[in-house]
Amino acid sequence: MLVYNSQTHRKEELVPVEPGHISMYVCGPTVYDQIHIGNGRTFLAFDVIRRYLIFKGYQVRFAQNLTDVDDKIIQRANEQGVSAAELARTYSDAFIEQMERLNVLAPDIRPRATQEIDAMVSMISSLIDQGNAYAVPSGDVYFSVRSCETYGSVSGRNVDELLVGARIEENSDKRDPLDFALWKAAKPGEPSWESPWGLGRPGWHTECAAMVHRYLGTPIDIHGGGSDLVFPHHENESAQASCRWHEPLANLWMHTGMLRVDGEKMSKSLGNFHTLKEVLDRYPADAVRLLMLQTHYRSPLDFSFERLDGCMGALDRLRTTVRNLRWAAENSDGSSCGGDGAQALSGAIDAAREGFVAAMDDDFNTSAALAAVFSLAGQANAYLDAAGASACTSTLLRASDAIVELLEVLGLESVRPQVDQLPAELVDVAADLVGYDGSDVDGAVTTLIEARAQARAEKDWARADAIRDAVSALGLVVEDTQAGTRITRQEGGR
RNA sequence: GGCGACGUGGCCAAGUGGUAAGGCAGAGGCCUGCAAAGCCUUUACCCCCAGUUCGAAUCUGGGCGUCGCCUCCA
Numbered sequence: 167m168l169v170y171n172s173q174t175h176r177k178e179e180l181v182p183v184e185p186g187h188i189s190m191y192v193c194g195p196t197v198y199d200q201i202h203i204g205n206g207r208t209f210l211a212f213d214v215i216r217r218y219l220i221f222k223g224y225q226v227r228f229a230q231n232l233t234d235v236d237d238k239i240i241q242r243a244n245e246q247g248v249s250a251a252e253l254a255r256t257y258s259d260a261f262i263e264q265m266e267r268l269n270v271l272a273p274d275i276r277p278r279a280t281q282e283i284d285a286m287v288s289m290i291s292s293l294i295d296q297g298n299a300y301a302v303p304s305g306d307v308y309f310s311v312r313s314c315e316t317y318g319s320v321s322g323r324n325v326d327e328l329l330v331g332a333r334i335e336e337n338s339d340k341r342d343p344l345d346f347a348l349w350k351a352a353k354p355g356e357p358s359w360e361s362p363w364g365l366g367r368p369g370w371h372t373e374c375a376a377m378v379h380r381y382l383g384t385p386i387d388i389h390g391g392g393s394d395l396v397f398p399h400h401e402n403e404s405a406q407a408s409c410r411w412h413e414p415l416a417n418l419w420m421h422t423g424m425l426r427v428d429g430e431k432m433s434k435s436l437g438n439f440h441t442l443k444e445v446l447d448r449y450p451a452d453a454v455r456l457l458m459l460q461t462h463y464r465s466p467l468d469f470s471f472e473r474l475d476g477c478m479g480a481l482d483r484l485r486t487t488v489r490n491l492r493w494a495a496e497n498s499d500g501s502s503c504g505g506d507g508a509q510a511l512s513g514a515i516d517a518a519r520e521g522f523v524a525a526m527d528d529d530f531n532t533s534a535a536l537a538a539v540f541s542l543a544g545q546a547n548a549y550l551d552a553a554g555a556s557a558c559t560s561t562l563l564r565a566s567d568a569i570v571e572l573l574e575v576l577g578l579e580s581v582r583p584q585v586d587q588l589p590a591e592l593v594d595v596a597a598d599l600v601g602y603d604g605s606d607v608d609g610a611v612t613t614l615i616e617a618r619a620q621a622r623a624e625k626d627w628a629r630a631d632a633i634r635d636a637v638s639a640l641g642l643v644v645e646d647t648q649a650g651t652r653i654t655r656q657e658g659g660r
Numbered sequence: 661g662g663c664g665a666c667g668u669g670g671c672c673a674a675g676u677g678g679u680a681a682g683g684c685a686g687a688g689g690c691c692u693g694c695a696a697a698g699c700c701u702u703u704a705c706c707c708c709c710a711g712u713u714c715g716a717a718u719c720u721g722g723g724c725g726u727c728g729c730c731u732c733c734a
Contacts (some may be wrong), residue, residue: 175664193734201734208734238732321729327662328730370732392734393665397734423665424728433733460673460683466666466727473672476684483683485696522680525674534674537682544682551691551699627693634695645696 167222167527170464172396173320174418177529181416182387189382190216191416193374193391193399194276196233197257200240202439203469204425206433208392209529210455211463212423214576215390220524221575223532229275229381231374232258235357235367250357251280264442269451269577272545277377283359284366285376289359289410290348295533302339305351309371311344314405320419321600323395339439378415378500379407389416393464394431396421422464425631432469440469452580453477459532459576473571480540484569484581487543489654490647491566492583494550497649500559505609508558511549515561515568518542520570528630534575539572554648577656588642595636615651618644646648 168177168475182188192212195201209230219226234254243253258278265272292305295298301307311325318325320631328344335422347369352358358365384407391400400419407415424431431503445454448471456477462465488538502508521538525531544607546565550557570582588607596602596610604610614633620631634644641656 195734196732204733211734236732286668320662323664323730390734394733395727397663397729398731422734425732426727429726429734431728435733456683457672464665465673468672470672473684474673479685480683490697531674533683534681538676540682541711548700554678622693626692631694646692647697 168529169418170529171418172323172393172421178418179420180387182224182459183385185226186223188219188226188388189386190219190226190228190388190390191374191378191382192228192230193388193395193647194230194232195261196236196238197254197261198236198239198433199257200228200441200443201264202432202434203262203442204392205438206264206427206442206445206454207458207467208390208422209265209270210268210458212390212420213268213444214459214532215420215463215530216271216529217575217577217600225522227382228271229277229377230273231377232261232276232278233281233370234258234278235374236370240356252279260443261624264446267446267451268442268454269579271657274490275381277381279373279377280357282373282377282380283361283368285371285380286349287359287361289376289379289406290335290368290372290494292410292467293348293406296409296492298406299348300341301349301363302501303341303351305366306339306347307349307363308340308345309348309404309406310341311346311403312342314409316408317405318401318549320404321401323397323401344373346398348406350500353508355650369631371399372406374399375403375406375415376408378403379411384411384416385414386416388418388420390422391422393421393423422463423579426466426468427470429465429468434647445474449478450481450580452481452578454577454578456481458538459536459578459579462531462533464529481580484540485583486548488566488569488581489584490550491546491562493647493652494557494649495559495562497647498557498559499553499563500508500557500562502553502556503558503561505553505558507553508561511545511561513559514542514545515565526575535572535576539569543569573597588653588655591640592637592642593642599633599636609612611653615653620648 167180169180171178195205202457206341214230216226235250238252243250246253290299293309294301294307299307300308325344349361349363349366349368351365352365358367378384389400404415427438429435430438453474457473458467507574518541522535525534525538542565545597562626573581588611592607592610593605594600596613600613602610602613614637618633621633637644637653643654643656646654
């Protein structure tokens, strides 16, 4: 399968370091607030990539950090009058909760920066020993960019050109404006850890490099994140690792496109963001997932609630299709399996599976993969419409299973039919309207359907409608199909 | 200024040489007692100009426009 490597700007064949195994690391959030849906888009994209690699048979080892010590956390904690650790705990819990709601698989390993200080101190010490880093009297430690020959290779930047645009900081002990902090000396009251350079805390770029190496080794197969992390974060991570371990940090760098609102990048600094929590409070996870998967992961994605509404409709349609296929399979005579229609649909099922895999094999083209599933749904509907009550049972079930299974590879799980637990109030409705004297719901349903069928046969529309209205009032749907009347739950999310 | 990405129907979006997937929305029709669901039909000079080619949305050059990174940011 082909994967786009943002370091080489080319699609490359995926060749794992260890055959059959994939190690992945995706930079996690700094936990100082609720994450927004732009963050969510990246984590969702890599969730689908991970799910697909598992689907392909790889043993995937997936690590994602939590940055739980950082300037922003300290600042926010001071504003709120809580400890930095407390604030970080609150929002790392919130992050994990929202990821679960979005149906993102939990990482195999979720290191927290504050629990990995020893690995970072060790890495920094080695870098100093090797001459790639230096401590200054204040207690800060900087990485010497000029000492790293490969610096710039991840982001395609030239060190001399960077210098032109580099910000000149005041009161800095840096030897070169391009150098970046590996260790920051603690100011009074800040969270800090012991180190050979005094009390302090690690720099952001250092955390990821050390955690990647500790949990996955180097090089790893895939290192991912949002495209805004390419520089400086990933460049700096890579520089530390390649100097320290004399190997690339990662063989493949994957970066997701930015999520936009009204054509502009959504970010906390611009203030034009929606939190994931806010969106998941209003829409089911699958609608959010479908919206994001309709665009390729590398392209910018314009977010809007209107589009989310559209996705709700599309999901309902898929659910209805699956429900119709299964209903027909159970209630038709299933006699026409040899016909042209059944043969054609059978071919379409295979084509959809193949199209799905081909699309995903080509740099995780979820948009094209979804199109294959929607196309199958459309063809199955057309077949059902044409074949009616003699539609081939086994082909209907195969089509339904294919739709459900392929969507589940993408983590869209709400299309799988649920066991319909109809409400007990149906017993009362049946008792009132048609004189049902039993106590179980199934009997009530059967009695209601029979009574409605009789009323319709007698053209007693008022009675037929009264039954339908009473059942509808319970939030159920009454439908007259070619294979008979059915009563089901209203569609619309989970 | 440097580096990079992009510009496809009303909206979203796939498609890297052979005359345009899919979703949402719209219009008309069919089916239905009425519905629901579904089906059918229908809308694209692929930003502009020039070039390469038998042939380009797809390659090359130029133009216009949009966005991202270069500073914390998924």
